[in-house]
Amino acid sequence: xxxxxxxxxxxxxxxxxxxxxxxxxxxxxxxxxxxxxxxxxxxxxxxxxxxxxxxxxxxxxxxxxxxxxxxxxxxxxxxxxxxxxxxxxxxxxxxxxxxxxxxxxxxxxxxxxxxxxxxxxxxxxxxxxxxxxxxxxxxxxxxxxxxxxxxxxxxxxxxxxxxxxxxxxxxxxxxxxxxxxxxxxxxxxxxxxxxxxxxxxxxxxxxxxxxxxxxxxxxxxxxxxxxxxxxxxxxxxxxxxxxxxxxxxxxxxxxxxxxxxxxxxxxxxxxxxxxxxxxxxxxxxxxxxxxxxxxxxxxxxxxxxxxxxxxxxxxxxxxxxxxxxxxxxxxxxxxxxxxxxxxxxxxxxxxxxxxxxxxxxxxxxxxxxxxx
Amino acid sequence: xxxxxxxxxxxxxxxxxxxxxxxxxxxxxxxxxxxxxxxxxxxxxxxxxxxxxxxxxxxxxxxxxxxxxxxxxxxxxxxxxxxxxxxxxxxxxxxxxxxxxxxxxxxxxxxxxxxxxxxxxxxxxxxxxxxxxxxxxxxxxxxxxxxxxxxxxxxxxxxxxxxxxxxxxxxxxxxxxxxxxxxxxxxxxxxxxxxxxxxxxxxxxxxxxxxxxxxxxxxxxxxxxxxxxxxxxxxxxxxxxxxxxxxxxxxxxxxxxxxxxxxx
Amino acid sequence: xxxxxxxxxxxxxxxxxxxxxxxxxxxxxxxxxxxxxxxxxxxxxxxxxxxxxxxxxxxxxxxxxxxxxxxxxxxxxxxxxxxxxxxxxxxxxxxxxxxxxxxxxxxxxxxxxxxxxxxxxxxxxxxxxxxxxxxxxxxxxxxxxxxxxxxxxxxxxxxxxxxxxxxxxxxxxxxxxxxxxxxxxxxxxxxxxxxxxxxxxxxxxxxxxxxxxxxxxxxxxxxxxxxxxxxxxxxxxxxxxxxxxxxxxxxxxxxxxxxxxxxxxxxxxxxxxxxxxxxxxxxxxxxxxxxxxxxxxxxxxxxxxxxxxx
Numbered sequence: 001x002x003x004x005x006x007x008x009x010x011x012x013x014x015x016x017x018x019x020x021x022x023x024x025x026x027x028x029x030x031x032x033x034x035x036x037x038x039x040x041x042x043x044x045x046x047x048x049x050x051x052x053x054x055x056x057x058x059x060x061x062x063x064x065x066x067x068x069x070x071x072x073x074x075x076x077x078x079x080x081x082x083x084x085x086x087x088x089x090x091x092x093x094x095x096x097x098x099x100x101x102x103x104x105x106x107x108x109x110x111x112x113x114x115x116x117x118x119x120x121x122x123x124x125x126x127x128x129x130x131x132x133x134x135x136x137x138x139x140x141x142x143x144x145x146x147x148x149x150x151x152x153x154x155x156x157x158x159x160x161x162x163x164x165x166x167x168x169x170x171x172x173x174x175x176x177x178x179x180x181x182x183x184x185x186x187x188x189x190x191x192x193x194x195x196x197x198x199x200x201x202x203x204x205x206x207x208x209x210x211x212x213x214x215x216x217x218x219x220x221x222x223x224x225x226x227x228x229x230x231x232x233x234x235x236x237x238x239x240x241x242x243x244x245x246x247x248x249x250x251x252x253x254x255x256x257x258x259x260x261x262x263x264x265x266x267x268x269x270x271x272x273x274x275x276x277x278x279x280x281x282x283x284x285x286x287x288x289x290x291x292x293x294x295x296x297x298x299x300x301x302x303x304x305x306x307x308x309x310x311x312x313x314x315x316x317x318x319x320x321x322x323x324x325x326x327x328x329x330x331x332x333x334x335x336x337x338x339x340x341x342x343x344x345x346x347x348x349x350x351x352x353x354x355x356x357x358x359x360x361x362x363x364x365x366x367x368x369x370x371x372x
Numbered sequence: 373x374x375x376x377x378x379x380x381x382x383x384x385x386x387x388x389x390x391x392x393x394x395x396x397x398x399x400x401x402x403x404x405x406x407x408x409x410x411x412x413x414x415x416x417x418x419x420x421x422x423x424x425x426x427x428x429x430x431x432x433x434x435x436x437x438x439x440x441x442x443x444x445x446x447x448x449x450x451x452x453x454x455x456x457x458x459x460x461x462x463x464x465x466x467x468x469x470x471x472x473x474x475x476x477x478x479x480x481x482x483x484x485x486x487x488x489x490x491x492x493x494x495x496x497x498x499x500x501x502x503x504x505x506x507x508x509x510x511x512x513x514x515x516x517x518x519x520x521x522x523x524x525x526x527x528x529x530x531x532x533x534x535x536x537x538x539x540x541x542x543x544x545x546x547x548x549x550x551x552x553x554x555x556x557x558x559x560x561x562x563x564x565x566x567x568x569x570x571x572x573x574x575x576x577x578x579x580x581x582x583x584x585x586x587x588x589x590x591x592x593x594x595x596x597x598x599x600x601x602x603x604x605x606x607x608x609x610x611x612x613x614x615x616x617x618x619x620x621x622x623x624x625x626x627x628x629x630x631x632x633x634x635x636x
Numbered sequence: 637x638x639x640x641x642x643x644x645x646x647x648x649x650x651x652x653x654x655x656x657x658x659x660x661x662x663x664x665x666x667x668x669x670x671x672x673x674x675x676x677x678x679x680x681x682x683x684x685x686x687x688x689x690x691x692x693x694x695x696x697x698x699x700x701x702x703x704x705x706x707x708x709x710x711x712x713x714x715x716x717x718x719x720x721x722x723x724x725x726x727x728x729x730x731x732x733x734x735x736x737x738x739x740x741x742x743x744x745x746x747x748x749x750x751x752x753x754x755x756x757x758x759x760x761x762x763x764x765x766x767x768x769x770x771x772x773x774x775x776x777x778x779x780x781x782x783x784x785x786x787x788x789x790x791x792x793x794x795x796x797x798x799x800x801x802x803x804x805x806x807x808x809x810x811x812x813x814x815x816x817x818x819x820x821x822x823x824x825x826x827x828x829x830x831x832x833x834x835x836x837x838x839x840x841x842x843x844x845x846x847x848x849x850x851x852x853x854x855x856x857x858x859x860x861x862x863x864x865x866x867x868x869x870x871x872x873x874x875x876x877x878x879x880x881x882x883x884x885x886x887x888x889x890x891x892x893x894x895x896x897x898x899x900x901x902x903x904x905x906x907x908x909x910x911x912x913x914x915x916x917x918x919x920x921x922x923x924x925x926x927x928x929x930x931x932x933x934x935x936x937x938x939x940x941x942x943x944x945x946x
Binding site: 268 | 673681682686725728734738739742746747748750752754758845848849851855856893898907911917
Binding site for chain 3: 430467470
């Protein structure tokens with residue numbers, strides 16, 4: 001892939017980093033393991049140091065092996081701590097990952113401070129270097145190393161999800177049933193955690209450990225606000241990740257700031273848009289719907305109240321006191337009920353119309369209360 | 373008796389109370405007046421709004437409409453006349469503290485801001501533990517108590533509130549026989565002292581035995597009154613719908629009833 | 637060796653500041669972490685420390701000042717915005733608390749890095765020192781900063797001391813607290829603000845990433861040794877301070893050992909020792925008890941079998 005320009009390499013690296021992460025992210029979000037992913041991303045540091053020593057230098061496969069091992073060790077340690085019953089689950093995560101990261105940082109500072117393996121790079125990476133980090137085997141230049149790794153990870157994750165889609169889905173939504181049907185939820189769990197660890201290693205050199213977590217969780221959470229179907233959710237999250245990779249790149253170039261940081265900011269913007277404006281789940285549509293429902297409900301309540309008390313008419317003041325409503329709210333609800341011809345004003349008092357009387361019966365039926 | 377009772381007001385009066393989550397009514401147009409000095413059971417199927425009724429009286433849940441008064445005033449004004457036993461499952465029993473300490477929490481409202489419980493408060497708390505037969509467990513860490521013992525500690529905490537009216541949310545849920553007997557004793561002692569108790573209850577079999585007033589609730593009030601008047605087969609059937617398979621004689625004070633609950 | 641370290645702690649300017657600053661963090665983190673851990677809000681502290689980064693950057697962009705108090709204010713405001721977003725995401729959408737924490741944590745951190753690089757590229761050398769919040773720079777703590785941290789910490793501890801009864805009630809049973817008429821929402825706001833204060837102190841010492849350990853670690857360790865909240869809080873403060881001082885001393889004595897991570901490792905050691913060996917709850921004693929009981933049972937059954945007539 002030596003034919004690509006630097007810009008194309010960076011863009012593709014971003015897109016594949018986002019895609020590989022988004023593929024596993026949906027399962028993390030649905031299984032409520034976002035913070036576990038965060039823990040894993042910090043914990044791979046000692047794994048990398050370990051493999052650095054083992055391979056006597058940076059080596060992709062040993063690195064992935066070591067980091068995956070560290071990732072799994074983190075999951076095992078957190079679960080072991082939780083099983084003691086002495087700690088709550090959030091405390092267990094909050095103890096394990098800083099410890100792992102601290103071990104990694106101490107090892108790096110003490111033994112490798114002069115080689116290219118520092119904690120800064122692991123924390124926030126630098127995607128702009130990806131065109132210059134070349135994979136050269138023998139005398140052949142195969143192109144950008146991070147890009148190749150991330151393309152590989154995307155394929156691995158895609159294959160894993162396609163092959164084990166049914167099992168993953170079942171274990172995510174009904175672990176008990178999965179176990180009963182003979183799919184070990186533990187195996188699926190650790191398999192997924194291995195994929196998360198490997199993806200983290202693949203992506204951290206480009207975007208850094210913390211932002212890897214963003215690429216996993218934020219697109220998946222965005223998609224989760226837009227659809228109820230798992231397959232569509234995965235697809236949407238990959239799209240959201242890729243779109244923010246592209247937008248992030250151009251945004252970063254425009255303002256001369258960190259590319260990976262800008263990618264995450266774009267993800268944040270996409271997520272905010274979904275959280276606010278998603279038709280089914282968005283906060284805005286929810287607030288509007290709730291206000292409509294509250295008004296609808298209050299108008300029905302008013303009709304039922306008048307019907308129930310069988311008085312010819314009631315003064316607004318008396319109504320406001322009985323229902324404990326503010327005058328403004330009562331006025332609004334009366335106006336609404338008037339528009340619906342359920343109530344009318346008689347000499348400044350509120351009375352149920354014949355139409356309103358009929359309405360009371362249908363309201364009672366729809367709410368499921370007997371008409372008295 | 374207390375100054376409030378001389379006001380000649382009902383301990384609890386609920387008028388036109390509706391509570392709705394979204395557009396679903398949890399409580400619908402509830403009117404309820406509880407006479408003083410009674411043991412009141414609130415019964416009804418799951419999702420009937422029993423806990424919500426208590427919580428809306430205590431201002432813990434927002435009301436969609438209607439008013440609530442405690443001895444003729446708002447809950448806020450007469451808060452000191454009220455004791456509350458929440459559901460046992462609503463707290464973390466691994467919290468690092470002792471039974472005695474939990475009971476002292478019942479005094480925090482009267483202590484007000486900042487002031488700490490002292491010797492006098494410890495003494496009161498200890499006496500409250502005695503009333504529920506838990507004095508030997510005063511210094512026990514609360515996670516080491518059985519479910520029934522935890523429930524008795526919660527009851528003692530409410531006793532420490534020294535209220536005129538007590539609200540209890542399912543105090544008999546999942547407790548042993550000894551605890552059940554202890555709670556019933558405390559309930560009767562409180563009634564002797566002229567207090568009013570409003571208790572969310574789930575076991576129909578013991579309603580006649582334990583209580584003298586019953587509120588049958590299923591979103592609406594189905595019936596409310598002295599047990600021998602309100603707790604009729606007809607009303608129970610109305611409250612529980614078709615979910616009662618068999619229901620034997622519930623007449624008079626004979627507590628000979630076998631209630632087979634459906635899948636509710 | 638020991639007297640030497642002690643005299644260094646008192647007379648060596650650098651070590652004294654580092655140790656004092658770290659001990660301070662340990663105490664404040666330990667006290668507030670106790671409430672956070674009991675309310676299952678340990679990871680909120682982690683999220684808050686990450687949200688501080690853009691707050692610090694914006695505070696600098698607005699004021700062009702690197703005064704710790706200015707930056708602390710920025711971090712606190714950002715922390716509050718982050719907390720509000722988390723609360724509302726959980727309340728108003730289907731996003732779980734776990735994901736909401738992860739989203740706010742990473743997006744704020746990303747925004748922080750964008751702002752830091754913006755400052756770096758547009759304000760040049762002026763930026764130097766801002767990025768030390770990422771990893772903390774306990775080793776470069778100066779007396780003035782330590783004193784400012786001390787002032788913030790003291791205020792936080794005083795507030796806890798004054799409202800101890802209310803915070804305890806809130807942490808155990810929020811519903812009952814509300815029924816007694818205490819303003820639960822405001823107490824909640826106060827307690828979360830105090831955690832923000834602890835985080836702000838921690839950023840200068842151990843940095844964004846490791847802050848979680850200084851909130852959760854001391855409290856998790858202390859919980860194992862006692863069943864009294866008051867004792868737990870004091871022990872937690874003590875463990876935090878111990879880890880702070882021990883970590884500082886080790887990192888100053890040995891070459892090329894970063895202070896923040898060393899403090900966290902000391903903290904982790906204390907947690908592990910507590911979980912294993914704390915008198916009543918330690919899993920080692922539990923295992924021994926279990927084995928003894930099993931042995932007794934076995935012996936009893938054996939004698940029963942023997943005693944039974946053939």
